[in-house]
Amino acid sequence: MNKSRRFLHMLRKNFRKKKARTLSFPEVSPVKGCILKCDLGVLLEHTGLYIGKGRIVSLNRHSRIRIENEESFFPPGTNPASNRIYAACYGRTGEVLSSSAIARRAGKKVNKETPYNVLFNNCHRFTAGCITGNFENEVVSFSQLEDVIFAHQEELRPKEPWWIRLKNFIMRTPAPEPADTFNWRPVKFK
Numbered sequence: 001m002n003k004s005r006r007f008l009h010m011l012r013k014n015f016r017k018k019k020a021r022t023l024s025f026p027e028v029s030p031v032k033g034c035i036l037k038c039d040l041g042v043l044l045e046h047t048g049l050y051i052g053k054g055r056i057v058s059l060n061r062h063s064r065i066r067i068e069n070e071e072s073f074f075p076p077g078t079n080p081a082s083n084r085i086y087a088a089c090y091g092r093t094g095e096v097l098s099s100s101a102i103a104r105r106a107g108k109k110v111n112k113e114t115p116y117n118v119l120f121n122n123c124h125r126f127t128a129g130c131i132t133g134n135f136e137n138e139v140v141s142f143s144q145l146e147d148v149i150f151a152h153q154e155e156l157r158p159k160e161p162w163w164i165r166l167k168n169f170i171m172r173t174p175a176p177e178p179a180d181t182f183n184w185r186p187v188k189f190k
Contacts, residue, residue, distance in 0.1 A: 020088075020146050020182050027188040028087055031096045031158075033103035035088040035127060035149060037142070037184060040078055045142045047127040048073060049106040050087075050098075054189055057106040059126040063116040065109045070189050085187045088149050090157045091179030097149065097156035105130045131156075146182075153182050 022039075030036070032052040037045050048058030048068070055067045061075065070085060088097045109130075115121055124145040129135035131152055139145055149156075159165075167173075 019143065020150070020184060022086060022184040024186065026094060026185065028089060028094050028096050028185045030087055030187050030189065031098040033100050034096045034098040035102070035131070036073070036085050036187065037088075038074055038078075038083055038085050040075065040083075045124075046073070046075055047123050047142070047145060049102055049127060049130050051103045051107055057110055057130075059114065059116065059123045061116055061118070063113050065112050065114065065126065067110055070187075085189075086184035087187045088153075088156075089183050089185050090153055091181060092183060094185055095158055096185075097153055097182065098158070099131075099156050101133075102130050102156075105133060150182055154178055 030050040032050060034050045035047065036050055036056060037047045040046055046058065048056045051057055051067070054069055056069065056073045057065060057067055058073065059065050073085060074083060089095055090097055109126075114126070120140055122140065124142050125137060125139045126135070128137050128139035128145050128148045131148055137148075139148060160168075168175075
């Protein structure tokens with residue numbers, strides 16, 4: 001599919017799709033390998049990945065994959081004091097979706113350059129690449145990134161402790177149904 005057809009397909013899909021909810025409370029703590037976003041305006045978002053110790057990896061508009069902190073994560077021209085950073089959480093709960101593989105993939109790409117294009121090769125495509133391991137993906141919009149997160153949320157969900165899994169196995173407790181959605185919750189950095 002060529003770039004213009006891909007872009008038109010993305011636009012049609014975005015206007016038909018129901019987005020994941022963004023909640024204003026309660027706050028969650030970031031977990032290594034979690035997916036973060038910040039709102040830039042009415043229809044724009046910026047995404048990145050938390051790799052621990054207050055560090056966020058994202059692709060910026062200068063074609064660099066950089067480590068940023070919670071203030072520099074917001075692109076120039078936006079006001080970090082009036083905005084918040086949100087983490088993707090499982091279902092309707094506050095369980096932060098994360099994976100050490102995501103943090104590892106993001107860490108390997110730090111200080112590398114990739115041709116940036118706001119429509120075809122942006123932060124959402126980089127974030128989806130870190131989630132799936134495929135950096136040559138078709139993701140070009142935040143809505144498509146949300147689809148990728150939803151498709152992988154069971155893999156990214158924190159595992160229950162071994163003793164609870166053992167108890168459920170012994171008691172033959174059926175596995176719960178997978179969540180039909182996910183949500184965004186504000187992050188509180190320490």
